Every structure is written in structure tokens, then in C-alpha cells.
Amino acid sequence: MKTKAGSRVIFTICVLLIAAFSYIGVYGLNVAGYRVQSFGEVLKRGLDLQGGVSVLQEIQSKKTPSRETLERTKELLSVRVNKLGVSETAVSIEGKNRIRVDIPGKYDSGSINEMLTKSGKLTFVGPDNKTILTGKDVKSAKAYTDDYGKYAVSLELNASGKKKFSDATKKFLGQTISIKMDNEDVTTPPTVESQITNGVAEISGSFTLQKAKELASIIQSGALPVTLKNVETKTVGPTIGEVGVPMSVRAGLVGISLVFLFMLIYYRIPGLLADLALTVFILLVFSAFNVLNVVLTLPGIAGLLLTIGMAVDANVLIFERTKEELRLGKSVRSSVEAGFHRALSSIVDSNVTTIIAGLVLYVMGSGSVKGFALTLVAGTLISMFTAITVTRTLLNLWLNMGIMNKPVYFGVKRG
Structure with missing residues (x-):
């Protein structure tokens, strides 16, 4: 009884959270003067959508x-x-x-x-807004990992810059020196921790490897290395987007609605749970796009809609394997476990091949092809997670609640 009651509470919380995040994702939310933006407000649009x-x-x-x-x-x-x-x-x-x-x-x-x-013009500027060094004073700059395992940039100056930098670091000890390209900061101004007399310095901070490499390249080149x-x-003009976005949204809504309806009619209660898992998938995909700063284009929207179909396909494989086990006379719980186990290899195989194809497109392609590939790979990875984890968790909760303990709930009739 405790297991049944606990499962009911957990399932109810899950449904409420899915409903709440879905509402926020579509409409946004105003809380105490702070605006939680909807996906439509935060997702970036590419050239073909906004001109x-x-x-x-x-x-x-x-x-x-x-x-x-x-x-x-x-x-x-x-x-x-x-x-x-x-x-x-x-x-x-x-x-x-x-x-x-x-x-x-x-x-x-x-x-x-x-x-x-x-x-372009690279300059090192002191807190008094006077130029200390220019790109001509830099001998080399390289990204590396320091003694604490953090990414940093090693800076080496030539003879002309060595004396200038020594005087500047002595004068501005404990203050910041800005690194600017065309009078714009290329990174957070580093603080001078000691006088540097040998012309070799380290620029440290909260760098990723990519950011450290980019900063090193900018300092090393000093200006555009070519003409x-x-x-x-x-x-x-944004005319393509004005026509394409509403049509794509309409097509997506119609397609998703038909998929939801099919799963509900054909698989009954498991289909309802699959629809909930698919909603979680859509929320996670848009959240991932926002975190990764994905620029949404028309090909990208096509890739997204394709991954929605793949997410449903994984659930179909699981439910069909479960129905096969039920027809053999096994219990509902053991059939569900066997269904997930038997479908896993097919799900992984199909998704891995799609991911490989997407990675090849991303590496070899350019522009809109990259956008399509990125949404395809991200959506495929998330679809695997939702099908294997979310759907399984929801099914187990219903089994623990004692509601879905008959084969007929899966559309299987025994004589």
C-alpha cells in the first residue's frame, strides 16, 4: 500500500511538473517583476528566418x-x-x-x-586608458593547462615589449590591464599580480579550452593575418521566415497531435505515458538548444521534426516487444522489463547510425547543413534518453500503482 501511495504521489508530481514547464515553455511567466521567457522568445533565429x-x-x-x-x-x-x-x-x-x-x-x-x-588593431591598455603594448610587441601566445589543471594563456613579448611591460606591471600592480581589439575588450581584463620583468606572462581566468585558444590566437595574430x-x-529580407516559420509551426503541431492521438488510440495507457515522455523530450530539446546557443534555421526545424518521429519510433519498438511478451503468457511487469531489454539494441543501433550521419554532415557541411545536423544529433541523443529513461520510469510508476496490471491495457487480449 505504501508503494502504491508513494507511486501515485510521484506520478502526480511528474505530471504537474511537465504541465508547468510546458506552459512556461509556450507562454513564459512573470514572477515578482521578473520575466521567465518562453522558448519562442529565447531561441535564436537564423538568417533565413529573420533576414x-x-x-x-x-x-x-x-x-x-x-x-x-x-x-x-x-x-x-x-x-x-x-x-x-x-x-x-x-x-x-x-x-x-x-x-x-x-x-x-x-x-x-x-x-x-x-x-x-x-x-584591426590589438592593444594592451592600462587603467589610465593609455596604451602599453600593441600587437607588434607580442612574440607568441599559446593556450595551455596550468599546474592546477585550469586553462590559461601563456604570453611572451619581444624585446620592444619586454621593458614596456615591466614598467607597466610595476606601475599597475594590483590593478587590471585590458586586452582590446579595435578598442573592444576580447576578455575580462586580467589583474596584475606581480611585476613581470622577463617578458613572459600568464593570463588566467575561468577559461574553457576553446576560449583560451581563441584568446591566444587573437593575441598572437595582433590583427588580421591576411588581406x-x-x-x-x-x-x-525576412520574407522566407514570415512564411516558413508559421507553416513549419503549423506542420509541427499537426504532426505532433496526430502522433499523440495515434499512440493514445493504439497503445492505450502506455500510449498516454509515451505522450508524456514525448512532451518531456520536446521540452529538453528546446532547453538544450537554448543552452547550446543553437541558431534555429528552416533546415534546423526540419531536423527537429525528424527527431520527434524518431522519439516516437523508440516507444513503438518498446511497446511492440512488450506485446509480444504478453502474448507468450508472461506477466505484465516481466513483459515490460523484457520489452525494454529486447528493444534496447534496436533503439541504440538506429540512433547511433543517425548520430554518425549527423556528425559527418556537421563536419563536412557548412551553413544550413550544419544547422540541420546539429539539431538532428542533439534531438537524437535526447530521444534515446527519454525513450529509455522517462518512458520506463512512468511505466514502472503505473505498475507500482497497481493500475496497469492487465494485458488489455496494452491492447492484448488473452483467450
Whole structure:
């Protein structure tokens, strides 16, 4: 009786939480003057959904630039574009000597072209707003792991910068020195902890490996390492998004509603639980997109809808295996356990192959192809979790409640 009562309480809490988060996800919530934004408000939209400027830059060089040069140039362009406050900007390498910059929501192509093609200026600035060093004073900068296992950047200055930095670190001991690109901070200004006389310094902070590498590349290059020429500028209006988004949303709602109805009619109570698990899947996918700063595009929406179908497919496999066990005369609980066990290998195999295909598309593709691949991989991983974990937990709760103890609840009739 305690198990039944406890399972009822847990299941009720689960349903209430799913309902609450679903409401917040769709409509948002205002609490004590603070706004909890809906998914529609927080998810970033790509160029094809809200319009903007797409610029293709070509490196002017007789020799084919190295991959390292392309990556440095890409990082520096990202820093420049982010000054516009457009975090969903996509900067990608195309071919052997071209870089494309897509800037949603911005339409002044002239100023954007000017900003992207200028060489840039790296400076180290003291708290008195006077320049201490420039990019010409830097010999090298590398990302590494310090003695405490944290990521940092090692900075080495040449002869011209050594004396300047020694004097500056002595003067500004305990204060901060800013590192700026085109008068914009490229990282949180580091604090001077001691006078540096040998021209070798460490920049530490809450860096990830990627952030440490980006900062090292910006400092190392000092300015754009190559000359860029604009070869293509496209101003895209939001007309595609105005038509495509409502149609995609409508198609998604109709498709999801039909799937929910099919699962409920064909699998009855297990189908109802699968619908709850599918709701959790949708909430987790959108939450993951927000955390990962995924830029949603029309191909990305297509990838999302595809993963919803895959999430349902996993539940179908589980329930069909369970029905097979029930027809053999086994109890409901043992049939459910056997159904999950037998379906697991098929679920993992199908999802792993999809993930591999998605990773190949992400690595080899560019632009909208990457968006499709990212949503596909993220959705597939989450669908595996919800099918194997959430659906199973909900089924076990119903079994413990003593409600679903007959084969007829799974659509199986015994003579």
C-alpha cells in the first residue's frame, strides 16, 4: 500500500511538473517583476528566418592560406561582428580561401563590409586608458593547462615589449590591464599580480579550452593575418521566415497531435505515458538548444521534426516487444522489463547510425547543413534518453500503482 501511495504521489508530481514547464515553455511567466521567457522568445533565429546580411570574404594571397591562418581570421572576424551585439552570427570557412559571415537582423551592408575588411588593431591598455603594448610587441601566445589543471594563456613579448611591460606591471600592480581589439575588450581584463620583468606572462581566468585558444590566437595574430576582399554581399529580407516559420509551426503541431492521438488510440495507457515522455523530450530539446546557443534555421526545424518521429519510433519498438511478451503468457511487469531489454539494441543501433550521419554532415557541411545536423544529433541523443529513461520510469510508476496490471491495457487480449 505504501508503494502504491508513494507511486501515485510521484506520478502526480511528474505530471504537474511537465504541465508547468510546458506552459512556461509556450507562454513564459512573470514572477515578482521578473520575466521567465518562453522558448519562442529565447531561441535564436537564423538568417533565413529573420533576414539580415550575408557577406563572403576572400583571402587575397598568391599562396593558399594554411588552415591555422583561416581559423585565426575566422576568430578575429567573430570578435568584430560580436561588437554589433549579434550573438547568433555565423562565421564559417568555405573552400580553401573564403570565409562567410551571416549576420541576422542587420541590414547596413556597407558598414559591415568596412568593418570586416579592415586590418584591426590589438592593444594592451592600462587603467589610465593609455596604451602599453600593441600587437607588434607580442612574440607568441599559446593556450595551455596550468599546474592546477585550469586553462590559461601563456604570453611572451619581444624585446620592444619586454621593458614596456615591466614598467607597466610595476606601475599597475594590483590593478587590471585590458586586452582590446579595435578598442573592444576580447576578455575580462586580467589583474596584475606581480611585476613581470622577463617578458613572459600568464593570463588566467575561468577559461574553457576553446576560449583560451581563441584568446591566444587573437593575441598572437595582433590583427588580421591576411588581406580580405569582399566578393559577395547579399541582403536577405525576412520574407522566407514570415512564411516558413508559421507553416513549419503549423506542420509541427499537426504532426505532433496526430502522433499523440495515434499512440493514445493504439497503445492505450502506455500510449498516454509515451505522450508524456514525448512532451518531456520536446521540452529538453528546446532547453538544450537554448543552452547550446543553437541558431534555429528552416533546415534546423526540419531536423527537429525528424527527431520527434524518431522519439516516437523508440516507444513503438518498446511497446511492440512488450506485446509480444504478453502474448507468450508472461506477466505484465516481466513483459515490460523484457520489452525494454529486447528493444534496447534496436533503439541504440538506429540512433547511433543517425548520430554518425549527423556528425559527418556537421563536419563536412557548412551553413544550413550544419544547422540541420546539429539539431538532428542533439534531438537524437535526447530521444534515446527519454525513450529509455522517462518512458520506463512512468511505466514502472503505473505498475507500482497497481493500475496497469492487465494485458488489455496494452491492447492484448488473452483467450
